[in-house]
Amino acid sequence: MSPIALLAQLGRAVLTALAALGRLSLFAADTLSHMLRPPFYPREFFASLLNIGWLSLPVVGLTAIFTGGALALQIYSGGARFNAEAVVPQIVAIGIVRELGPVLVGLMIAARVTSSIAAEIATMKVTEQIDALVTLSTHPMKYLVAPRVAAALITVPLLVAVGDIIGIAGGYTVATQNLGFNAAAYIKNTVDFLELKDVVSSLVKGCAFGGIAATMGCYYGIQSGRGAQGVGAATKSSVEAAAILILAANFVLTGIFFSL
Amino acid sequence: MIRMQNVQKAFGDNRVLRGLDLHIPKATSMVIIGGSGTGKSVALKTVLGLITPDSGTILVDGKPADKGDRDAFLAKFGMLFQGGALFDSLPVWQNVAFRLLRGTLKRPVEEAREIAIEKLRRVGLKSEVADRFPAELSGGMQKRVGLARAIAAEPEIIFFDEPTTGLDPIMSGVINDLIREIVVEMGATAMTITHDMSSVRAIADNVAMLHDGVIQWTGPVADMDASGDPYLDQFIHGRAEGPIEAVR
Numbered sequence: 341m342s343p344i345a346l347l348a349q350l351g352r353a354v355l356t357a358l359a360a361l362g363r364l365s366l367f368a369a370d371t372l373s374h375m376l377r378p379p380f381y382p383r384e385f386f387a388s389l390l391n392i393g394w395l396s397l398p399v400v401g402l403t404a405i406f407t408g409g410a411l412a413l414q415i416y417s418g419g420a421r422f423n424a425e426a427v428v429p430q431i432v433a434i435g436i437v438r439e440l441g442p443v444l445v446g447l448m449i450a451a452r453v454t455s456s457i458a459a460e461i462a463t464m465k466v467t468e469q470i471d472a473l474v475t476l477s478t479h480p481m482k483y484l485v486a487p488r489v490a491a492a493l494i495t496v497p498l499l500v501a502v503g504d505i506i507g508i509a510g511g512y513t514v515a516t517q518n519l520g521f522n523a524a525a526y527i528k529n530t531v532d533f534l535e536l537k538d539v540v541s542s543l544v545k546g547c548a549f550g551g552i553a554a555t556m557g558c559y560y561g562i563q564s565g566r567g568a569q570g571v572g573a574a575t576k577s578s579v580e581a582a583a584i585l586i587l588a589a590n591f592v593l594t595g596i597f598f599s600l
Numbered sequence: 601m602i603r604m605q606n607v608q609k610a611f612g613d614n615r616v617l618r619g620l621d622l623h624i625p626k627a628t629s630m631v632i633i634g635g636s637g638t639g640k641s642v643a644l645k646t647v648l649g650l651i652t653p654d655s656g657t658i659l660v661d662g663k664p665a666d667k668g669d670r671d672a673f674l675a676k677f678g679m680l681f682q683g684g685a686l687f688d689s690l691p692v693w694q695n696v697a698f699r700l701l702r703g704t705l706k707r708p709v710e711e712a713r714e715i716a717i718e719k720l721r722r723v724g725l726k727s728e729v730a731d732r733f734p735a736e737l738s739g740g741m742q743k744r745v746g747l748a749r750a751i752a753a754e755p756e757i758i759f760f761d762e763p764t765t766g767l768d769p770i771m772s773g774v775i776n777d778l779i780r781e782i783v784v785e786m787g788a789t790a791m792t793i794t795h796d797m798s799s800v801r802a803i804a805d806n807v808a809m810l811h812d813g814v815i816q817w818t819g820p821v822a823d824m825d826a827s828g829d830p831y832l833d834q835f836i837h838g839r840a841e842g843p844i845e846a847v848r
């Protein structure tokens with residue numbers, strides 16, 4: 341392949357990606373504008389709160405507790421190489437609150453919520469339910485998209501907070517039961533070490549990831565092609581896009597919070 | 601009431617509507633017939649703006665359908681979709697009363713429910729059905745719930761996409777009578793797609809036949825049998841031989 345052709349292909353790929361990002365941004369802006377203007381649909385909003393927030397708690401809790409436990413073991417055995425076993429509480433706290441808590445919750449939400457939103461909305465599209473909504477004077481962006489995204493923006497930071505606490509509890513349990521740490525000292529070390537900024541960054545990330553997860557589900561659901569295949573493709577693309585955007589946003593947010 | 605002029609719509613290189621002209625006077629019942637896949641459903645959807653035509657004009661009450669206040673425009677319409685398109689997350693009565701539970705036509709819940717049950721009765725469904733979910737109903741029952749939803753808010757203009765397909769002959773008769781009643785008594789304007797020739801005769805004031813993306817023939821239902829149009833004759837008598845090819 342000639343260098344020019346290669347360059348052209350690269351350019352095309354970049355342009356396609358930029359165009360996709362542009363469409364996504366427009367969709368997100370549209371969602372925001374619908375979220376702020378009446379009519380509002382409280383029933384749909386509360387149903388989404390329940391589905392995205394409450395029903396995700398088990399998954400988030402289990403993910404966090406195992407990760408916190410494994411993290412404590414790793415830091416202990418890694419720290420032992422240079423006699424730094426004592427930093428387990430501090431590193432677990434930082435690792436969970438700054439990075440693992442928000443990222444893992446974000447990814448679990450992408451798996452659980454993005455996929456279900458995309459599949460549900462895509463099925464509605466395929467079975468003409470979205471057209472039916474329009475003929476019943478109900479705007480799909482307001483009725484389907486806005487409540488889900490708003491619910492995610494509110495509940496995912498809370499889920500992250502819960503995940504942070506349970507993750508630290510996982511580390512605490514392993515450290516005090518298996519590694520011989522003193523319980524009171526472990527808690528004191530954790531609380532003293534964490535700064536407000538760590539916690540704020542965790543919640544801001546949760547908010548951003550929640551917004552991304554719900555928006556991707558809605559976007560790909562509404563764009564869905566026809567038939568069962570269309571629903572499958574929409575679900576797959578939505579989870580892929582949500583996961584990648586969450587990780588990319590995490591990198592950017594970490595940069596903004598901690599490298600300046 | 602509704603006037604479509606030279607409406608064209610293609611999906612890729614599939615030219616579905618190729619210059620459709622159709623006029624439906626106020627408070628009359630127009631029935632559209634035509635082979636499967638000729639674009640009847642697409643034609644209905646272009647009027648509602650669910651599909652944007654490539655060219656041509658559509659006037660409703662003399663005003664362009666794609667301009668002006670969209671909410672006010674849509675509030676005039678009721679539509680029964682070919683596949684029912686019921687919201688499967690809502691029980692039947694909330695499907696029927698969807699419009700009455702939110703937005704500008706909002707009413708108290710009990711009243712909305714009463715209206716829903718009354719509309720269900722008119723399409724031959726018992727009140728027990730009201731609290732079931734669409735997935736628990738048979739195809740024909742779903743169709744009738746869709747019909748009840750289309751008429752629930754008593755719209756001025758109602759589109760029925762194959763209202764009697766999948767119904768038994770008695771139920772078809774009930775639905776045909778209902779559509780006729782809505783036009784005659786409530787003064788609604790109706791546009792119905794059907795393949796059922798007995799429905800055509802029961803419902804229609806006027807008939808239009810869609811073929812090859814244009815209206816092949818249109819006129820009062822009484823003139824249908826003596827039209828002399830070979831396409832129409834083949835269609836209404838269901839003959840395999842004729843100008844319309846069986847493989848399309």
Ligand SMILES: Nc1ncnc2c1ncn2[C@@H]1O[C@H](COP(=O)(O)OP(=O)(O)OP(=O)(O)O)[C@@H](O)[C@H]1O
Pocket residue numbers: 611614616634635636637638639640641642643682
């Ligand atoms: N959204 C769409 N995208 C692509 N093609 C479409 C779309 N909707 C309809 N078509 C095509 O348009 C043509 C007409 O479809 P339409 O649903 O209007 O047929 P119909 O006359 O209602 O047929 P039937 O009597 O079987 O319901 C078909 O060839 C169909 O494949």
Ligand SMILES: [Mg+2]
Pocket residue numbers: 640641642682761
């Ligand atoms: Mg059709």
